Amino acid sequence: MIDTMPETITAAMLVIGNEILSGHTKDENVEYIAKALMKLGIRLFEVRLVRDEESAIIEAVTALANRYTYVFTSGGIGSTHDDITTASIAKAFGIPIKQNIEVMRLLSSYYASNGVEFNVARQKMAELPVGATLIKNPVSVAPGFIVKNVHVMPGMPDILRAMFDGLKLVLNVGAVVHSRTVSCMIGEGVIANDLAKIQATFPDIEIGSYPHLEEAGILSTSLVLSGTDQVKLEEATEVVRRLVHSSGG
């Protein structure tokens, strides 16, 4: 099976923030990270969304860091009282927090050049787990950081994307998963049995069936085939296309 291939590079994402769970803010980062990882050949196997609560963050980051090659977090690293991600992740790994000299220098020069006071609250953003690697923030300077296999980024989509774009240059990448989609205007129940047989014939190609409800209650289906072996992928796609054609789709 694809999932247990030894060279598979896996990832999880941890979204931290009450505002997402209350429906107040729509998460835009999961889809971005999912697509970006896909292109890199890194498999996003799990996502968790938790509240700004120390115990919830510690439990989630510990579980995910133990299980996957990489963990990417978003949210909770700003300057306000509800930003507890950094402290919680440091605690999860038993690493002390200390004022990071390099970040103090970066931030004080940034705020000075903008005529903004570098107050105590903002200095909180320089307090990082000892030994953390910085993730450059080309937008608003205050960096993200890496501890073990956990990559900690803010929730603001523009900043997270800019950070990730730099980060992805240094990640280990795996075999890229390619995909083909066969769309048809038939319900998946029509072809389910034959599709299962095709899946059994191509164990290395993952075949997903995603029904949609079109206007007027008509069912359509997207059949998505994916795998790292492009020759087998094309073969399997052709077989699925023939099935759909012969089923009137």
Next chain:
Amino acid sequence: MIDTMPETITAAMLVIGNEILSGHTKDENVEYIAKALMKLGIRLFEVRLVRDEESAIIEAVTALANRYTYVFTSGGIGSTHDDITTASIAKAFGIPIKQNIEVMRLLSSYYASNGVEFNVARQKMAELPVGATLIKNPVSVAPGFIVKNVHVMPGMPDILRAMFDGLKLVLNVGAVVHSRTVSCMIGEGVIANDLAKIQATFPDIEIGSYPHLEEAGILSTSLVLSGTDQVKLEEATEVVRRLVHSSGG
């Protein structure tokens, strides 16, 4: 603290499906459920997205069912080989799967009236954990189901919404959380210290600070206050408004 009030009704959501984690399909259900639960006074405390993989589903549903009042799942209950949610959840609770007579009757009459063959694949949708309570599907008949505190629904947004709209009439609801938003064109760092003091003065009101990046790199901030006590909420909101005003925001 709000979180540990004994009457708090809590919930988690479990999104099941490779298509979401690969970025192929955008999840639309989390935001819907988050907002709907908020209106009901049910607190969505955690969301997990996992692959169509038995062990992943079992682990997640077990952890969430033990921890929260309600669990809502989406995805993986159709007729194709990759639909393994029902079997996995039954296995998680050690409940056998059996063909449900009522669902067989519903589906056979539905397909007959549409001139569609009720084939073996589609009959899979009638195989449910023994003793499960059905969740009515007003769109395409094949029901969701409830086992213990877990509410199992399909991933198609229209159907999930229609199911949830019926379901919410029978859920236990809690005290509704009201919220007020104070928006300002200042970075959160300006007011972070004073905001922490206001939070300490109003421990029952949750104050979240959400920075945004506007055009031209200008930072703005949404301060979201929420709580069940509307009098305290208005009081705290007024104090926050005064802080913002005196800070030039």
